[in-house]
Amino acid sequence: MRYVWIALGSLLVVAAAGAGVFYLGRERAPAPGAPPLPRVAEERHYYVLLTLVEVEPGKWDAGGSPPDLFYRIRWQGHDVFESATKKDTLLAKWSNAAVAPGDLVNGVSLDDSIKAARITARAGDAIEFLVFDSDVGFDDPVGSWTVAVGDLEVGDQAWSRPGGKVVAAGCRVLPIDDVGLASLTR
Numbered sequence: 646m647r648y649v650w651i652a653l654g655s656l657l658v659v660a661a662a663g664a665g666v667f668y669l670g671r672e673r674a675p676a677p678g679a680p681p682l683p684r685v686a687e688e689r690h691y692y693v694l695l696t697l698v699e700v701e702p703g704k705w706d707a708g709g710s711p712p713d714l715f716y717r718i719r720w721q722g723h724d725v726f727e728s729a730t731k732k733d734t735l736l737a738k739w740s741n742a743a744v745a746p747g748d749l750v751n752g753v754s755l756d757d758s759i760k761a762a763r764i765t766a767r768a769g770d771a772i773e774f775l776v777f778d779s780d781v782g783f784d785d786p787v788g789s790w791t792v793a794v795g796d797l798e799v800g801d802q803a804w805s806r807p808g809g810k811v812v813a814a815g816c817r818v819l820p821i822d823d824v825g826l827a828s829l830t831r
């Protein structure tokens with residue numbers, strides 16, 4: 646599946662370059678043998694979600710239970726997305742969507758099914774990720790970090806030690822006008 650996105654991304658780069666689209670962010674040297682993922686393009690719309698959060702072991706909930714993890718995405722001063730809570734875990738994973746088998750038949754649109762923030766890529770904007778341990782009364786902050794929107798790559802990216810007690814995070818960025826059924830099955 647990853648190769649499909651890489652191939653798709655390469656096509657986007659070629660198409661966008663041909664159209665003179667301004668690309669955000671700076672160029673980075675690709676890893677040896679791996680084609681670079683394209684950066685998000687100015688004024689295009691994207692879904693953004695975390696696919697994975699791993700947190701440190703340690704003192705979490707009373708009785709020694711691991712934390713109940715969820716995250717928020719903040720963009721332009723608003724919390725534009727809040728994830729489902731993954732209970733009692735040091736490693737939480739989220740998928741693009743929780744599409745029930747009957748959803749599409751019953752007229753639930755793909756867009757409505759996608760569990761992600763919606764953003765427009767603009768130079769100078771930032772996007773903030775905030776991870777919490779859900780608790781009765783007060784949700785404990787676990788870690789937060791800010792990424793320049795222009796540094797987001799279309800596809801999957803991994804961050805090591807992005808903030809607080811977060812050991813690792815995975816982020817997925819998908820063009821909103823380019824999402825099909827295949828990408829929802831991951």
Ligand SMILES: [Ca+2]
Pocket residue numbers: 706711712713778779780
């Ligand atoms: Ca908790």
